[in-house]
Amino acid sequence: RFHGEGYQEGYAEGSHAGVVEGRRYGSLHGAKIGSEIGCYLGFALTWQCLLQKCTDGKNSKKIRALDLLIGMIQKFPYEDPTYDKLQEDLEKIRGKFKQVCSMLNIQSDFRIGAERSSLTF
Amino acid sequence: GAGPVAGAGSIPLSPGQGWSCRAVLGEGHQRTVRRVAWSPCGSYLASASFDATTCIWKKQEDGFEVRTPLPEPFPCPPHPLLISPLPPQCVTTLEGHENEVKSVAWAPSGTLLATCSRDKSVWVWEVDEEEEYECVSVLNSHTQDVKHVVWHPNQELLASASYDDTVKLYHEEEDDWVCCATLEGHESTVWSVAFDRGGERLASCSDDKTVRIWRCYKPGNEEGVACSGTDPTWKCICNLSGYHTRTIYDVAWCHLTGALATACGDDAIRVFEESASSDPRQPTFGLAAHAAPLLSLCSNSTLHCSASVLRTSVEAEPSRKKRPRVSFSRHMSLMARAVFPVSFLE
Numbered sequence: 001r002f003h004g005e006g007y008q009e010g011y012a013e014g015s016h017a018g019v020v021e022g023r024r025y026g027s028l029h030g031a032k033i034g035s036e037i038g039c040y041l042g043f044a045l046t047w048q049c050l051l052q053k054c055t056d057g058k059n060s061k062k063i064r065a066l067d068l069l070i071g072m073i074q075k076f077p078y079e080d081p082t083y084d085k086l087q088e089d090l091e092k093i094r095g096k097f098k099q100v101c102s103m104l105n106i107q108s109d110f111r112i113g114a115e116r117s118s119l120t121f
Numbered sequence: 122g123a124g125p126v127a128g129a130g131s132i133p134l135s136p137g138q139g140w141s142c143r144a145v146l147g148e149g150h151q152r153t154v155r156r157v158a159w160s161p162c163g164s165y166l167a168s169a170s171f172d173a174t175t176c177i178w179k180k181q182e183d184g185f186e187v188r189t190p191l192p193e194p195f196p197c198p199p200h201p202l203l204i205s206p207l208p209p210q211c212v213t214t215l216e217g218h219e220n221e222v223k224s225v226a227w228a229p230s231g232t233l234l235a236t237c238s239r240d241k242s243v244w245v246w247e248v249d250e251e252e253e254y255e256c257v258s259v260l261n262s263h264t265q266d267v268k269h270v271v272w273h274p275n276q277e278l279l280a281s282a283s284y285d286d287t288v289k290l291y292h293e294e295e296d297d298w299v300c301c302a303t304l305e306g307h308e309s310t311v312w313s314v315a316f317d318r319g320g321e322r323l324a325s326c327s328d329d330k331t332v333r334i335w336r337c338y339k340p341g342n343e344e345g346v347a348c349s350g351t352d353p354t355w356k357c358i359c360n361l362s363g364y365h366t367r368t369i370y371d372v373a374w375c376h377l378t379g380a381l382a383t384a385c386g387d388d389a390i391r392v393f394e395e396s397a398s399s400d401p402r403q404p405t406f407g408l409a410a411h412a413a414p415l416l417s418l419c420s421n422s423t424l425h426c427s428a429s430v431l432r433t434s435v436e437a438e439p440s441r442k443k444r445p446r447v448s449f450s451r452h453m454s455l456m457a458r459a460v461f462p463v464s465f466l467e
Contacts, residue, residue: 095259
């Protein structure tokens with residue numbers, strides 16, 4: 001009987017601790033993603049603004065890429081962490097950001113924590 | 122056609138017996154040059170390096186240089202043996218990958234270039250008439266290191282092979298590049314892929330010691346293979362297993378004869394031919410030639426070899442100058458270590 005009770009108590013406590021830890025991890029991870037995408041959005045909007053002033057023909061491809069990036073970010077479902085294509089869309093956004101950086105000749109060394117390792121010689 | 126072979130940091134052009142080294146392009150990369158590729162027009166050379174960059178070199182048609190050092194004051198006119206054509210010049214460096222670039226390939230049109238890297242991404246670049254290169258897409262579909270990229274022989278379709286055990290195909294859809302197919306089946310790293318002459322079939326080779334042949338089924342195909350939307354489906358129609366005892370690093374599909382050649386970690390090149398009675402939908406391939414080592418007097422480091430198939434004889438040209446050029450037909454057998462890569466001379 002005590003064995004059973006002990007188990008129940010332990011399980012309840014463990015579940016509670018798990019929920020707390022999960023919530024903490026989830027909000028941290030969610031914040032990371034939000035921060036990353038937020039940075040891309042700010043970057044893209046700024047450049048969109050800057051390039052609008054240059055009516056050079058060469059910029060049309062850059063503007064198009066920026067528009068696409070902004071569009072992808074705006075379509076991203078922030079309220080739904082269970083969205084099944086979350087990772088896939090995130091990778092597409094990252095890829096588009098890298099492409100835009102390449103077109104603008106900017107180093108895309110935006111880093112969050114230790115996720116991306118920098119090139120070492 | 123046959124091109125230069127890359128070494129650590131520098132690119133010597135045309136090594137081996139019967140060949141003379143025309144130039145050493147030593148100023149482009151800081152680390153291993155992993156792959157080189159000539160453009161379809163033959164004027165440009167792309168080199169992919171572990172230093173995360175891809176250099177584009179242009180052949181210099183005009184202009185000569187006097188070879189240094191000169192033993193004495195410049196004679197007038199200069200001795201002809203001391204003059205050589207200018208080596209290819211680096212016209213641009215493509216940056217963006219986060220780490221080692223593993224492969225580079227030109228599309229048959231000559232206007233597109235693809236690179237892939239350990240950073241798991243595939244980049245597609247476009248070049249215009251003014252020799253300006255622009256990144257048109259960064260594809261993050263693979264979940265691991267991408268080993269190789271290869272273009273379709275006549276469509277703008279790109280294939281990539283990865284450490285994540287899959288082959289992925291990409292094409293342009295509404296102004297952007299997307300992954301349109303994922304070929305699953307290999308049980309380990311896929312090292313290389315090759316399209317057949319028509320591009321309807323694809324061969325992939327893997328660390329799982331098999332070569333798999335895949336066939337393209339378009340929507341509305343008569344075999345009744347299901348397709349999603351307008352994208353074709355690729356199915357595995359043949360699995361060549363039991364022939365290789367180690368990882369297969371490279372595969373090449375001869376566009377003249379339809380033969381398949383493989384480069385394997387067991388130090389051999391194998392050539393497979395499709396059986397005469399083979400059904401294209403369920404082909405059977407048989408081993409036609411196998412070159413294995415007689416003696417190993419070689420050092421332990423891996424040699425890069427390219428094998429060219431000219432009808433029934435196979436020539437292998439190892440990359441180190443000290444190694445003799447090896448050629449064999451179905452009767453001979455002598456090979457260097459871990460053959461990698463292999464290609465057909467068209």
